[in-house]
Every structure is written in structure tokens, then in C-alpha cells.
Amino acid sequence: MLYHFLYPLSESIPLFNVFKYITTRSAISFCISILLAIFLGKKFINFLKKKQFGQFIRDEGPESHKKKSGTPTMGGVLIIFSMIIAVLVSGNFISKPLIATFLIVLSYFGLGFLDDYLKVIKKNTKGVSARGKLLWQFVTSWGVVIWLLNNQVITSEIYLPFLKYPILDLGFVGFTLFSSLVIVGSSNAVNLTDGLDGLAIGPIVTSLVTLTIITYISGNIEISDYLFVPYVEGIGEVTIICTALIGACLGFLWYNAYPAQIFMGDVGSLSLGGALGIISVLSKSEFLLLIFGAIFVIEAVSVIIQVISFKTRGKRVFKMAPIHHHFELKGWQEPKVIVRFWILSLIFMVLALMSLKLR
Numbered sequence: 001m002l003y004h005f006l007y008p009l010s011e012s013i014p015l016f017n018v019f020k021y022i023t024t025r026s027a028i029s030f031c032i033s034i035l036l037a038i039f040l041g042k043k044f045i046n047f048l049k050k051k052q053f054g055q056f057i058r059d060e061g062p063e064s065h066k067k068k069s070g071t072p073t074m075g076g077v078l079i080i081f082s083m084i085i086a087v088l089v090s091g092n093f094i095s096k097p098l099i100a101t102f103l104i105v106l107s108y109f110g111l112g113f114l115d116d117y118l119k120v121i122k123k124n125t126k127g128v129s130a131r132g133k134l135l136w137q138f139v140t141s142w143g144v145v146i147w148l149l150n151n152q153v154i155t156s157e158i159y160l161p162f163l164k165y166p167i168l169d170l171g172f173v174g175f176t177l178f179s180s181l182v183i184v185g186s187s188n189a190v191n192l193t194d195g196l197d198g199l200a201i202g203p204i205v206t207s208l209v210t211l212t213i214i215t216y217i218s219g220n221i222e223i224s225d226y227l228f229v230p231y232v233e234g235i236g237e238v239t240i241i242c243t244a245l246i247g248a249c250l251g252f253l254w255y256n257a258y259p260a261q262i263f264m265g266d267v268g269s270l271s272l273g274g275a276l277g278i279i280s281v282l283s284k285s286e287f288l289l290l291i292f293g294a295i296f297v298i299e300a301v302s303v304i305i306q307v308i309s310f311k312t313r314g315k316r317v318f319k320m321a322p323i324h325h326h327f328e329l330k331g332w333q334e335p336k337v338i339v340r341f342w343i344l345s346l347i348f349m350v351l352a353l354m355s356l357k358l359r
Contacts, residue, residue: 002028003092022216022236025090029240030247033086037078037251045255045262048072053120071260074116076268079248080109086244095237096153097282100144101275102241107140108187108274112267120265127266134184137274141183145176145281154232154282161288161355164228182286183277189296190273192303192322196334197260199324201253202342203295204272205246206349210292211279212242213353218283228359230284238279245275258335292352295345299323 156175219236
């Protein structure tokens with residue numbers, strides 16, 4: 001809105017020229033989303049309580065979590081709604097990377113909403129089947145990546161952190177499969193991490209801060225050339241989505257911090273994880289995601305190790321997976337697990353940002 005309707009008036013009203021700049025509109029999107037999330041949060045929680053949209057707690061989970069049963073869930077609706085309003089006000093919808101990110105987020109939002117609806121409203125504890133989820137996720141990501149390649153928004157080359165130049169061109173088919181795996185893997189890894197009050201939000205915010213910096217650099221031809229970061233036309237506008245999501249997540253954390261008044265649900269974790277995945281693909285940061293998103297990687301790998309070990313040896317490596325439950329059962333209090341994971345996510349963010357200069 002600001003870019004499409006007010007910036008064109010800058011010739012007659014010079015003040016409106018500020019809406020040309022991504023930095024200005026990113027700051028505006030952050031402010032809008034965090035204020036919306038905070039001010040709408042209480043009303044949204046009361047609405048969920050009235051409708052009895054409460055979290056179902058698994059019997060096999062830690063005993064301390066049983067008291068959380070009935071806590072309002074589907075808080076991801078608040079996050080994504082706040083983000084959408086902020087981006088509608090601040091974004092430039094000529095940008096193909098912005099449109100691609102929106103498509104992934106909205107598709108995964110729809111999947112998460114359906115899954116939560118089946119669990120919470122229909123009392124179907126399994127929700128959407130694992131096969132159905134993966135099919136939905138892969139088809140969406142595959143279609144979006146094909147659209148990006150056909151429109152020459154991105155190339156099929158892949159980069160490694162700390163190296164200046166691409167190491168390999170995967171080709172059309174190879175890159176669509178690889179990037180789809182990145183997006184789907186990111187979405188499900190965030191979903192696995194969302195198990196404690198505010199646990200997932202911390203690493204999501206640090207990951208988004210990293211991607212905010214990377215997308216801004218990638219969208220600036222001079223800065224990207226100086227830092228040997230691949231230039232992607234139009235990706236600077238994705239910075240606005242990143243800051244909107246940061247604001248929305250922090251506003252949500254206002255109510256999700258321990259002890260949580262609301263959970264994000266699959267509608268939040270799947271869509272936010274999908275956002276991290278598609279933005280990483282757009283900015284050629286697929287492998288860098290392994291660093292700044294290391295918390296999500298560790299959580300996902302812990303589940304994989306646990307499943308393989310139990311099926312092949314009949315033994316568990318961890319007391320419980322994902323790994324945050326392992327530390328709980330070792331005697332760590334929930335707030336301690338959360339804060340320590342947040343600290344680790346900050347360290348991983350710094351390591352990832354170091355790679356932008358150490359090339």
C-alpha cells in the first residue's frame with residue numbers, strides 16, 4: 001500500500017519518497033506486526049478459550065506437561081495474520097521473491113490450520129496423516145521452485161558458507177528436488193521444536209534476523225558484490241516479510257513465554273518453518289540454514305536417531321525425543337531448557353553472519 005499508492009505521489013509530496021526504501025518499510029512492517037500481535041493477543045486468547053480450542057497433550061509426553069492440557073492453541077493464526085497485514089501495508093508486490101514466500105507461507109498455513117482443526121475441533125488426535133502432510137508440502141514447494149526457476153528469479157547453483165563462488169549446478173530437476181527438501185525439512189524441523197513454552201520462537205526470531213540481513217544484502221547489487229553474496233533481483237522486498245514475522249513472533253511471545261497462555265500449534269510452526277526454508281532457498285542460503293537454524297536441525301536429528309536406534313536395536317539413545325524432552329527428564333526445569341536453547345540459537349546466528357565476511 002505504502003509503496004504502490006503513496007510512493008508514486010512523491011513528486012508532488014517529497015516526504016513520500018521515504019516509502020521507496022526497504023529499510024523504512026521494513027521498520028514499519030515490524031512495528032505494525034508487533035503491535036497487532038500484542039494488542040490482539042488477549043482478545044484472541046479469550047476467543048479460543050470461549051470456543052474451547054485447547055491443546056491436546058500426548059499421554060507419552062513428560063508428566064509435567066499434563067497440566068498444560070486445554071491451553072489455547074492455534075496461536076499461529078495471530079502470527080500470520082499480523083504478518084499479512086504488515087506486509088500488505090509495507091510490501092512491494094511486484095517482487096517475485098516476495099510472492100513466492102507468501103505462497104509457501106499461506107499454503108503451509110492452510111495445512112497447519114487443517115491439522116489443528118482436526119485435532120482440536122474434531123478430536124482426531126492424529127490430524128492430517130504424515131503422508132498427506134508431506135505430499136501437500138512437497139507439491140507446494142516443488143511448484144513454487146519451478147515457477148522461480150522458469151522466471152529466472154534464482155539459478156540452480158548451490159553455495160556453501162564461507163566460500164565465494166557456487167560449488168555445483170544441480171540442474172533443473174536436481175535443484176527442484178533439493179530445494180523442496182530444504183523447505184519441507186525446515187517446516188517439519190520447526191514443528192518438532194515447538195514443544196515447550198516459547199522454545200521455538202527464540203530460534204525462529206534469531207533465524208529471521210539472520211535472513212533479514214542476508215536478504216537485504218542479496219537484494220543490493222553493490223553490497224552483495226562486495227561480500228560475494230549472490231545477487232537476487234527483488235529479494236530485498238523479502239526483508240519486509242522477515243521483519244514482519246520477527247515483530248509478529250515477538251508479539252506472540254508476549255503471551256507464549258513461560259508459563260504459556262497460548263501455543264502456536266501446527267498452523268504456526270509449519271508456516272514459520274516453511275518461511276525459513278523458502279527464504280533460505282531464495283537467498284542461496286540452504287546450507288547456511290544448517291548453521292543459523294542448528295537448533296531445529298538438532299531437534300530433528302534427535303528424533304531420527306531415536307527412531308532408527310529403537311527400530312534397529314530396540315534401545316533408545318535419548319530418554320525422550322525431541323531432545324528438549326531428554327533434558328527435561330534429566331532434571332532441567334523447563335525455563336532453563338528454553339533459555340539455554342535461546343542462547344545457543346544466538347551463538348549459531350553469530351556464526352552464520354560471520355560467514356558473510358569470511359569468504
